[in-house]
Amino acid sequence: MHRSLPVMDQRKFGETLRRDAWWVPNVFVVTILTSFLVYATYAAFANAHYTSGPYLSPFYSPEIWGDSPHAWFGPKPVWWPGWLPFSPALIILPIPALFRFTCYYYRGAYYKAFWADPPSCAVGEPRKTYWGEKSFPLVMQNFHRYGLLLSFILLVFLWHDAWLAFWFSSGNGGTQFGIGVGTIVMLVNVLLLSGYTIGCHSMRHVIGGFRDKLSGSRARKVAYDCSSACNRGHMNWAWCSLFSVALTDVYIRLCALGVITDLRIL
Amino acid sequence: MASTTFKIWRGERGQGAFTDYATEVTEGMVVLDAVHQIQASEAGDLAVRWNCKAGKCGSCSAEINGRPKLMCMTRMDELPAGEAVTIEPMRAFPHVRDLVTDVSWNYEVKKKIKKFTPRPPDAPDGTWRMAQADVDRVQEFRKCIECYLCQDVCHVLRDHHKHDEFIGPRFLVYAAALEMHPLDTEDRLRDLKDNHSIGYCNITKCCTSACPEHITITDNAIIPLKERVVDEFYDPVVKLVRLLRGKK
Secondary structure, three states: OOOOOOOOOOOOOOOOOOOOOOHHHHHHHHHHHHHHHHHHHHHHHHEEEEEEEEEEHHHOOOOOOOOOOOOOOOOOOOOOOOOOOOOOOOOOOOOHHHHHOOOOHHHHHHHHHHHHHOOOOOOOOOOOOOOOOOOOOHHHHHHHHHHHHHOOOHHHHHHHHHHHOOOEEEOOOOOOEEOEEOOOOOOHHHHHHHHHHOOOOOHHHHHHHOOOOOOOOOOHHHHHHHHHHHHHHHHHHHHOOOOOOOHHHHHHHHHOOOOOOOOOOO | EEEEEEEEEEEEOOOOOOEEEEEEEOOEEEEEHHHHHHHHHHOOOOOOOOOOOOOOOOOOOOOOEEEEEHHHHHHHHHHOOOOOEEEOOOOOOOOOEEEEEEOOOHHHHHHHOOOOOEEOOOEEEOOOOHHHHHHHHHHHHHHHOOOOOOHHHOHHHHHHOOOOOOOHHHHHHHHHHHHHHOOOOOHHHHHHHHOOOOOOOOOOOOHHHOOOOOOOOHHHHHHHHHHHHHHHHHHHHHHHHHHOOOOO
């Protein structure tokens, strides 16, 4: 840079000439993410009221071990260490947590909201040092694609759960097709999670973005275009799917507690 | 006609203060029109860089009410009515005088990026064949008018002054246009990681929001480059697959 000329004085923390309420998105991000974290922690440690009829909370899916009929391998294994808290959700939740924590959209949002780096565009910062994502620990964000891979596997199970949500007990040991409000809740949830996952930047890269030529394979081009279409609204998918996961758990929990009754539409 | 107050930064070499000017604003005016009006009537020595007045030359970049914008593309009716309008120079570059900054650092950075290196021609007449779908992706990046508003708003340059290490969003877009080009054969990934410090970008998307050409800088250029850098240097599975396939 032209060292003989000085730059303008550095803005102090929070200093800006912007007239808009630049801090409002940060308040939203801090409030929503903190609330979600608190609720998810409660729901995960509760280890109860996570199923109702054919519905299984997305926090607990897949239920590898557990006390509900959805559990793959029965109740908590005998070898589970006594000092380690047990809940089927605690086995699963690290995966979506890794996926969302390293998500390119959320990164930008929480760097601003929680770390003020920067507080907002063209707003003064609190500290002078800066490492970015070039050094440890934030260089670990580069493993986002592994979060994607594992979350994609979970998504398959969530679709399976949504399918099972159409099959209600017929009372004679069998099942019959039906639709309840919970079925729609679970279906909407898995659709939103799919939009969020398909539009993931790493997904877009893996299914074609890594190549300079997309025209060689029609299937790849279609997949890339589909991912790009979802990617354009990635922020909206991210928030809507976060809300839907929590609200789906709330709905099933309230049904399980008997606070509300699931309305059968069909 | 309504009179509006403009607070314009006056001074040299980073020193100075806002000076108030009142001028009449008429329908359809942009901020640059008001600045010219002030220059013609009250402040003949006001330094301001401009050229096309059509949002295509990228000369009149400044900070209007604290936001990096082109003066010629900011309509007066977009700004809060009845409030003073502040205009100051870009803060990421050395200040010369009034609203003028020295953006020559950008020209030096551009020279450091490996040039377009096409594969041998596809046809005997020295021409190439490309599918439209393959060039569509990089076409967006060619809309850049080099106004450097993205560089100005990028906090890595603006607040942390990493000019010696980081090339900034403008040149990450430039590198993406070359790196993703279907004819290009050059490899810029090591440079992007080590010399151009793409890892400094923490994806706040300020560059995207400042771009007057609406280039999706972060999502379509920077993040895809970051992902390619991950493939090359951080992902052990990709490394293993390459090893098994006999590629380096």
